[in-house]
Amino acid sequence: MSGDRAVPSDPVEAPPSAPPPVPLARNRGYRLLWGSQALSEFGFHASMIAFPLLVLALTGSGAASGLVMGTIAAAQMLAGLPAGVLVDRYDRKALMLGCEAAQAVSAISLVVAVWGDAATVPHMVAVAAVFGAAAALFEPAENAALPLLVDDAQLPAAVSMNTARASMGQLSGTATGGFLFAVGRFVPFLADAVMHTLSFVALLFLRLPKPERPAAAPGRLGHAMLTGLRWVWQERRIRVTILCAVVLNLFFSAFYLVVIVLAGTRGVPSGEVGVMAAMLGVGGVAGALAAPVLHGRLGAYRAIVAVFWALTVLTPIAAVVHSGYLTGVLFALMALFPPTANTAIMTEQLLRTPDHLRGRLTSVLALACGAAGAAGPALGGLLTQALPGDRAILVCSAGMAAAAVLATASPTLRGLSRIHPEPHP
The missing domain is CATH 1.20.1250.20 (MFS general substrate transporter like domains)
Known part of the structure; x- marks a missing residue:
């Protein structure tokens, strides 16, 4: 009988379990994105209800009002597919900041024009085009960023909260926009400019992870679409x-x-x-x-x-x-x-x-x-x-x-x- 004793092997340590995800209510990145867009959507819908009222007040033309409102939808449609390519190629936070800045500047230009009795239909069409194109670019940038900010298991809650935010923005913005227009023709657009400016400032503090992506061939926009x-x-x-x-x-x-x-x-x-x-x-x-x-x-x-x-x-x-x-x-x-x-x-x-x-x-x-x-x-x-x-x-x-x-x-x-x-x- 051998006198050697079996030496017990070292216990195998279990791999550390992943920490639970931060709840959405305490997720700083998600709160910044959600809150900034709550402001932005309120301002956007306040402008949307005021736009046709402004055109009718200045021109009395239903056709001109339809042209301005149709420009928003047309810009969203035309910019849609190219916007997705830009989101997949470039920094998403920078794109979102650019969208907010463009909408704020456009709204301010309209405020100045209305205040100075210099608003024209071509100017309003240009502002509407900026609004539509910015909306077309911001949505894919936000949706693509969402899985980087929240855990996979939290994604359904984050998506639904974004949907609720959009509905609340439409309700509150539409209801308030008509009242603000009664106060002054430029007031809804001033409120829109303020909301987009505040949203821009909030997004400056957003820390968005940058995932690894395959190298994109520059300049081949049509191929990428x-x-x-x-x-x-x-x-x-x-x-x-x-x-x-x-x-x-x-x-x-x-x-x-x-x-x-x-x-x-x-x-x-x-x-x-x-x-x-x-x-x-x-x-x-x-x-x-x-x-x-x-x-x-x-x-x-x-x-x-x-x-x-x-x-x-x-x-x-x-x-x-x-x-x-x-x-x-x-x-x-x-x-x-x-x-x-x-x-x-x-x-x-x-x-x-x-x-x-x-x-x-x-x-x-x-x-x-x-x-x-x-x-x-x-x-x-x-x-x-x-x-x-x-x-x-x-x-x-x-x-x-x-x-x-x-x-x-x-x-x-x-x-x-x-x-x-x-x-x-």
Whole structure:
């Protein structure tokens, strides 16, 4: 028998566990970004409601008012895809600061012109173009920066809080802009300039990590845009979730116009129509706040499918409701659900997309949804011309039902709940 004793091996130390992520409420970077854009969006929407009022007051021309407002949408569409390339190539914080500075300077120039009775339609068109292009550039920069500021598990909450912020900015800015215009024609634009300036200062303190990216070929803007479009199209899950967002925007915007027209033909007072529109915003804010919980409980697939079916069930009710206030309640209920689908879609897309393509992803999504948002009212207008209002609503409901069936049967969407995507493929 050997006298040697076995020497116990050294205990293997378990690898240290990663520290828990900082809660969003204490995440300095996220709070700076969210707070700065809460100010910026308030100012932007105050200007948006004041712009047509200013043009009408100065020119009396509805066509000129449409030109100015159309310039904003056109600039956003035209700048969308190039903006995504810029976001993927250059420093995102610098781009966001540039957007805020450009909007502040443009708004100040309009304040000076209105104050001095020198405002012209070409000047207002130029300011509108700056506003639209800056919005097109800032959105992909912010969305691409979001996964760098928050933990992957917190991304649904961050996306939904951004959605709530946008709804609150639209509600408060639109309501306040009209009041400020009554105080003075230049006042809403002065408030906008102040908000963008404050947002610029806040973003100066943002510390944004700089991820490693593949070297980009300078000067090949068109090729880079095509690369982004090709990647989105080839990624089946990205392609299908974008299609879901497009269908939601198309039918919901068509339905909204149909209901507004139907309310007018039924003699609903304009005050009640205003309440209807406001309740849509209230429901959107509440839905955005509830989205993280619903997304966490349902998962991506069930969240998207539940939204389609909820809208399918609720849409036909508008055909038999004659009260503007009750229609407002219906709008609020319907607006509760889309933020959950948007949260599921955006979270899946951001986590599945490499960092160097996230700007182009957001630009493609914004372009597709913007086109659907523009086509929806056109579709709604055609429906109201061809059919009585209640039947037009049923057509919108049928479109929603068809989309709900296709989404429910989609194997690609069903697979979303079973996949745990890597943050940086």
